[in-house]
Amino acid sequence: MDFSQAGKAERTLEIFTILDREYPDARPHLEFSNAFQLLVATILAAQCTDEMVNKVTPELFRRYPDSAALAAAEPATVEEMIRSTGFYRNKAKSLLNMARALQARFSGKLPETVEELVQLPGVGRKTANVVAGNCYGRPAIIVDTHFKRVVARLGLSDESNPDKIEFSMLDLVPAKQRTRFSMVVNEHGRRVCSARKPLCPSCKISDLCPFPDKSA
Numbered sequence: 509m510d511f512s513q514a515g516k517a518e519r520t521l522e523i524f525t526i527l528d529r530e531y532p533d534a535r536p537h538l539e540f541s542n543a544f545q546l547l548v549a550t551i552l553a554a555q556c557t558d559e560m561v562n563k564v565t566p567e568l569f570r571r572y573p574d575s576a577a578l579a580a581a582e583p584a585t586v587e588e589m590i591r592s593t594g595f596y597r598n599k600a601k602s603l604l605n606m607a608r609a610l611q612a613r614f615s616g617k618l619p620e621t622v623e624e625l626v627q628l629p630g631v632g633r634k635t636a637n638v639v640a641g642n643c644y645g646r647p648a649i650i651v652d653t654h655f656k657r658v659v660a661r662l663g664l665s666d667e668s669n670p671d672k673i674e675f676s677m678l679d680l681v682p683a684k685q686r687t688r689f690s691m692v693v694n695e696h697g698r699r700v701c702s703a704r705k706p707l708c709p710s711c712k713i714s715d716l717c718p719f720p721d722k723s724a
Contacts, residue, residue, distance in 0.1 A: 520680040527692035534695040543643035550635045556593040578607035602630030620644040641687035649674045650690035654697025661719040
């Protein structure tokens with residue numbers, strides 16, 4: 509298998525072509541109606557399942573529909589509402605500080621670029637890319653736990669830091685395909701290339717994968 513930069517780029521395109529066909533409906537598993545809601549949900553999803561976040565957010569969004577409402581919220585109330593997502597005190601602090609900064613720096617209007625989004629407290633590059641890619645059509649490599657695992661097994665990136673993984677993938681994935689690539693790789697990680705027992709015999713891209721434990 510060719511692990512040169514050119515070889516990896518060619519293999520990445522083949523992988524994308526197959527996975528794009530395999531998962532035509534791949535999209536975020538978080539439920540949201542606008543960019544602000546997706547930002548809030550993504551912050552809550554840290555070290556928590558999307559399913560659990562989706563149980564919490566309907567009432568949270570009803571009570572705090574925008575950054576102005578959330579910025580004025582009582583911390584204890586928010587903490588109680590998001591308790592089941594884990595690390596609820598830190599998450600509540602991040603949400604309130606994010607909402608207040610959004611009001612103060614951007615007049616309540618959520619910015620569209622990763623560079624601006626990461627200026628908000630509690631918003632790292634992964635979260636910013638989720639919003640920029642899915643809500644604003646910006647090219648985005650979204651490095652979540654599934655993406656990180658799959659690209660490592662595929663031999664596309666040997667980095668361990670999520671930000672470094674993101675930047676290492678920029679030369680392999682054309683800008684117009686980055687968000688979609690992220691979505692289908694994430695879906696593949698959820699359905700087939702799982703952490704504990706990947707379903708290698710049924711994997712559509714096994715011939716393009718150097719992962720050694722295909723019989724595990």
